[in-house]
Amino acid sequence: MPFVLHKWAPGWGLPSVSAACTCVEAYLRLAGADVQVQEYSGARSSPTGQLPALERDDELVKGGVDEDSCAQAIIDHLAARGPNLDAHLSAAKQSELAAFSALVHARLEPATLASAWAEGASYRGHTRAAYGAGLPLPLSVLMPWVQRRAALHRLAPLTPEQAYIGAGKAYAAIAARLRSSSAAGGHFFFGVRPCSLDALLFAHLLHHRSAPVSAPELRQQFDRHPALVGYVEHILQSVFAAPLPPAPAITSAEWGARAEPGNGGAIPRAGAAKRPPKSAEEEERERNNRLWMGGVAAAMAAYVLLSGTYLSVGVDDEYDEYVPDGGAFEADE
Numbered sequence: 001m002p003f004v005l006h007k008w009a010p011g012w013g014l015p016s017v018s019a020a021c022t023c024v025e026a027y028l029r030l031a032g033a034d035v036q037v038q039e040y041s042g043a044r045s046s047p048t049g050q051l052p053a054l055e056r057d058d059e060l061v062k063g064g065v066d067e068d069s070c071a072q073a074i075i076d077h078l079a080a081r082g083p084n085l086d087a088h089l090s091a092a093k094q095s096e097l098a099a100f101s102a103l104v105h106a107r108l109e110p111a112t113l114a115s116a117w118a119e120g121a122s123y124r125g126h127t128r129a130a131y132g133a134g135l136p137l138p139l140s141v142l143m144p145w146v147q148r149r150a151a152l153h154r155l156a157p158l159t160p161e162q163a164y165i166g167a168g169k170a171y172a173a174i175a176a177r178l179r180s181s182s183a184a185g186g187h188f189f190f191g192v193r194p195c196s197l198d199a200l201l202f203a204h205l206l207h208h209r210s211a212p213v214s215a216p217e218l219r220q221q222f223d224r225h226p227a228l229v230g231y232v233e234h235i236l237q238s239v240f241a242a243p244l245p246p247a248p249a250i251t252s253a254e255w256g257a258r259a260e261p262g263n264g265g266a267i268p269r270a271g272a273a274k275r276p277p278k279s280a281e282e283e284e285r286e287r288n289n290r291l292w293m294g295g296v297a298a299a300m301a302a303y304v305l306l307s308g309t310y311l312s313v314g315v316d317d318e319y320d321e322y323v324p325d326g327g328a329f330e331a332d333e
Contacts, residue, residue, distance in 0.1 A: 002034040004055040006046045009039040009133075012211050013245030017130040019112050020067035021052040023203035024074050029239045030194040031083035041134025042143075054078075066154065068109060075196055085196045093190055097197050100177070100189070103170050104197070108204040111167035114160035115208070115215040117151035122213035160215065167208065168221035174201065175225035182227065187234045202235045210245040219247055 005028060007021035015022045016039075028035045043051045048062040054074045055061070063073030079086065089097060116127050123144075131147060132140035155163070181191050188194045189201065205228055208218045222228060233244040 001057050002036050003028055004036050004038060006038045006040060006048070006051060006053040006055065008043075008051050008131075009041050011130050012126070012213075013242075014206060014211060015240055015242070017127075017211075018051065018067050019203045019207040020071035022206065023071050023199050024052045024054065026202050026235065026239060027075055027078065027085060027196060027199035028083075030199055030235075031078075031085050033083055045134070066150065068105075075199070079196070085194060085199070088193055089190065089195060093195075097190075097195060100174070101197055101200060103173065104200050104204060107166040107170035108201075108208070110155055110158055110163040111215075111218055112204050112207050113151050113155050114158070114163040115218060116211070116213040117148045118155060118160045119213070119215060122215070123148060126211075126213045161217075164215060164217040164221070167218060171221055171225050171228060174205075175227040178227045178231050182230075187231070187238075198235065202232060205232050206236065209247055212248045214248065223247075 005021075005025055007025060008016045008018040011017040015025055025035070025037065040046055040051060043049060046053050047055065048060055050062050050070050051067065052070050052074060053060060053062050054077070061074050061077045063070030078084065086094065086097060115122055117123060127148075128141070128144040131144040134140075135143055158166075177189065181187075181189060184191055186192045188198050190197075205222075208214050209222050209229065209232055229244075236242050236244055
């Protein structure tokens with residue numbers, strides 16, 4: 001029986017708007033698995049209520065509370081049950097794989113998270129539309145906002161600026177290792193045969209290089225390493241039979257006003273200086289937001305009762321420091 005991969009739909013010229021979904025699909029395709037893809041514009045339609053999800057012989061593989069943990073659970077399942085992309089690696093290469101996988105999780109994954117969810121310009125211009133496309137109002141606005149809150153919790157205590165600096169340092173180490181493999185005639189991390197690290201690395205590097213949500217800081221640093229571009233392009237063409245999308249412009253009007261003066265574009269961390277007293281206009285805006293949210297809550301309740309969908313929304317007042325505009329809900333213009 002073929003594998004059935006349930007994933008977020010393609011977007012921005014990428015196999016999926018979700019790097020986690022791209023990672024799982026890349027793993028299956030690199031392994032030569034027989035895979036059918038089911039694309040979704042909302043996780044609630046998935047048989048597990050999560051994306052990515054994997055199905056085979058009526059067995060569903062699901063992960064944790066976020067996309068990255070779901071992807072890791074699926075890859076762990078495949079490593080145990082097959083196909084195992086790492087079975088051919090020696091003990092020394094297994095150790096190196098573990099070290100570089102940890103580097104990707106610690107450095108590239110936070111940068112992916114920050115650029116898509118923490119940056120106001122990318123969230124309002126791209127992420128919110130991509131993750132709310134398959135939902136009716138007001139859920140098409142509210143659900144991405146809930147996901148954003150969860151993403152910012154995961155990102156803490158890093159600021160976006162710190163995440164990008166960390167990614168830049170990781171780029172240099174990864175590019176050096178890829179140049180070594182290329183010199184030996186290989187297109188993958190360990191030479192001529194792919195491994196699970198290739199799927200993980202490819203997914204995040206492709207997102208950083210070609211997604212419109214990618215921060216200019218990431219694209220500037222990425223472009224300093226031609227080995228990274230060649231690596232991503234090879235996997236995309238050979239495995240997905242797709243050309244490498246053009247990189248978004250480094251300088252654009254939508255990113256021009258994203259930075260707060262003196263803050264480097266970063267969202268303040270917990271414990272940052274207290275905000276000045278709110279103006280009457282700000283107080284009125286917050287009151288209107290609360291009233292609007294009351295209406296949204298009523299609509300959600302009706303939606304849940306009619307559809308049978310379960311939705312859990314957590315609120316942490318102390319976390320408002322991480323959310324632009326003091327955590328106020330941002331309705332569509």
